[in-house]
Amino acid sequence: MTKPQQTNLEIQTEAISGAVNLVGELSIYTVTQAKEAFQKLSAIKTINLSDLSRLDTAGAWFLLDRQAFLSTKGLEITLSGAKPEAKSLLQSVKTALPQPDQPKPHPPYFRTLLERIGKRVAGGLLYIIALTGFLGIFLHRLFRALRRPKEFRFTSLVHHCEEVGLRAVPIVALMAFLIGIVLAFQGSTQLKQFGAEVFVVDLIAISVLRELGILLTSIIVAGRTASAFTAAIGSMKMREEIDAMRTLGLDPAMVLFVPRILALLLMLPILGLIANVAGLFGGALMAWIDLGISPEMFSTRLVSGTSVNHVMVGLVKAPFFALIIGVVGCHAGMQVESNAESLGRMTSNAVVAAIFAVIVADAIFSIFFASLGI
Amino acid sequence: MNDKTTDDVIISVRGLRNQFGSHVVHENLDLDVLRGEIIGVVGGSGTGKSVLLRSIVGLQKPIDGTVTVLGIDVRGADEDTRAALEARWGVMFQDGALFSSLTVRENVEVPMRAIEGLDPVIRSKIADLKISMVGLPYNAGDKYPSELSGGMRKRAGLARALALDPEIVFLDEPTAGLDPIGASAFDALIVGLSRSLGLTVFLVTHDLDTLHATCDRIAVLAERRVLVTGTMQHMLDVDHPWVHEYFHGPRARAASDGNRNNT
Numbered sequence: 198m199t200k201p202q203q204t205n206l207e208i209q210t211e212a213i214s215g216a217v218n219l220v221g222e223l224s225i226y227t228v229t230q231a232k233e234a235f236q237k238l239s240a241i242k243t244i245n246l247s248d249l250s251r252l253d254t255a256g257a258w259f260l261l262d263r264q265a266f267l268s269t270k271g272l273e274i275t276l277s278g279a280k281p282e283a284k285s286l287l288q289s290v291k292t293a294l295p296q297p298d299q300p301k302p303h304p305p306y307f308r309t310l311l312e313r314i315g316k317r318v319a320g321g322l323l324y325i326i327a328l329t330g331f332l333g334i335f336l337h338r339l340f341r342a343l344r345r346p347k348e349f350r351f352t353s354l355v356h357h358c359e360e361v362g363l364r365a366v367p368i369v370a371l372m373a374f375l376i377g378i379v380l381a382f383q384g385s386t387q388l389k390q391f392g393a394e395v396f397v398v399d400l401i402a403i404s405v406l407r408e409l410g411i412l413l414t415s416i417i418v419a420g421r422t423a424s425a426f427t428a429a430i431g432s433m434k435m436r437e438e439i440d441a442m443r444t445l446g447l448d449p450a451m452v453l454f455v456p457r458i459l460a461l462l463l464m465l466p467i468l469g470l471i472a473n474v475a476g477l478f479g480g481a482l483m484a485w486i487d488l489g490i491s492p493e494m495f496s497t498r499l500v501s502g503t504s505v506n507h508v509m510v511g512l513v514k515a516p517f518f519a520l521i522i523g524v525v526g527c528h529a530g531m532q533v534e535s536n537a538e539s540l541g542r543m544t545s546n547a548v549v550a551a552i553f554a555v556i557v558a559d560a561i562f563s564i565f566f567a568s569l570g571i
Numbered sequence: 572m573n574d575k576t577t578d579d580v581i582i583s584v585r586g587l588r589n590q591f592g593s594h595v596v597h598e599n600l601d602l603d604v605l606r607g608e609i610i611g612v613v614g615g616s617g618t619g620k621s622v623l624l625r626s627i628v629g630l631q632k633p634i635d636g637t638v639t640v641l642g643i644d645v646r647g648a649d650e651d652t653r654a655a656l657e658a659r660w661g662v663m664f665q666d667g668a669l670f671s672s673l674t675v676r677e678n679v680e681v682p683m684r685a686i687e688g689l690d691p692v693i694r695s696k697i698a699d700l701k702i703s704m705v706g707l708p709y710n711a712g713d714k715y716p717s718e719l720s721g722g723m724r725k726r727a728g729l730a731r732a733l734a735l736d737p738e739i740v741f742l743d744e745p746t747a748g749l750d751p752i753g754a755s756a757f758d759a760l761i762v763g764l765s766r767s768l769g770l771t772v773f774l775v776t777h778d779l780d781t782l783h784a785t786c787d788r789i790a791v792l793a794e795r796r797v798l799v800t801g802t803m804q805h806m807l808d809v810d811h812p813w814v815h816e817y818f819h820g821p822r823a824r825a826a827s828d829g830n831r832n833n834t
Contacts, residue, residue, distance in 0.1 A: 225735060229690045253736035255697050282769060289767035295703035536717055538671055
């Protein structure tokens, strides 16, 4: 940036009398120069301001700061020749000079570290408890809706089913199709070495049906839907709509959470099934092109070699993942405060937490099924 | 009150026209602001008070007309001239418009960072001084905008606007959303700063108390232009229905009574 006008400061000193004459402008643009010049000077008695063309608050602060600094060393300097405006400026800066608070004693580093770790651990536990509480609220309201169906918002459920399920079909199907292709391609290059190309069918079938289909679908849905839930509920929270609902006798859990989480619960298994089909289709296509395994052979091998248990193992996880994603998303939405930053922060937190929780749950399922021997 | 006011015109708006689609906000608007005065712009909702402010500081491109600030044509100036001009005015937005990722002190330092060779220690000291000049406590410098109340955010926004000792400050609704005590404290702050720093203040407001307490002159926006300008006394005698209603309504009477009792 260019300086607004001619910003020159000249510092004339008279060694004998200890007088310093400032000529030109003492402002924020020249204050650094003045500081450097003054550090070289010693034994200043008076500073003459009559030739200053401009003095701003930065300059006034500098003069007062010098004065205070030198007075701690037992030196008194006087400011002379100030014009009336400069005088009133010096006066108002003097009254405004900040009085620093007493610095607080800093606790030892080790203690702050321990304190921070402790807070994080407690925060994590409290978060899990809060999520469990949310799950409880959801289940309670769901059963109440079963007993009193009038309170249930069916239109809202259909709307969310469309948002969560139907709109996610293209992305989920494309993702699974590409995963099938990748698996077939990677599997075939490895299995070719043993001449066991036909086992690529088992590889694709088991990995897609058991794990990848539902897991990757859940991750995509977590990214898409958990963030959407948080953003929608969070912006309502931000604008006090949720408080308004409460005062109008509407239950936010019944109106907002139940249709959303229930829609996820219904839609995620369907999306998982679509992903399974698309994955198998992609794998079959690649196996045909790359290995010459015809679609008929693929389907025969699929039916004979892969137990339907694998599909069950995969799909049984879907409702659990749906609950995790829905509860995390709605809970994060309710944590939004009245500013826009917290909305953004909670939205990204919700996505991270939902994806992480889904992967942890999947790992627990793997251990569970392995120990059962399914 | 206007001992420092001279006839030196510091902002001059001529033939301003602003239009959004087919909706004409300003047409043939003229306004002069004199050096050292506090001018208050009032008008009903949607009369384009903020649009006028934005046109003067160059945030809104008018369809037609000239805006001259400190002798420089704002629209015709090249980039360097404009940058130099921007260092000579400060703008305080309605809610402070502080950068949320920076502390208050860092916010105030932002305009000062553009100055080459300014010692960082001096910079933060001057920032502390400005924070204290607008009446914020010393520890407010380390806080983030989200930790401050509305009134404190406005003060911090004013501190940032004052960072480079501008000659003009533009204030958009300085007292909107403040409680009466906070609002009158802010009025006093504006008057105090403008007197001690020789500032010209251009403020847009709805607040009749602020008009009474601070403004040397008032400009009324109506019928797409500046209908009248003048002192409060002058406004009371204007025979235009809206202006009459505004300055003689029940709220106006309360504000003028309150002001008379205070002084």
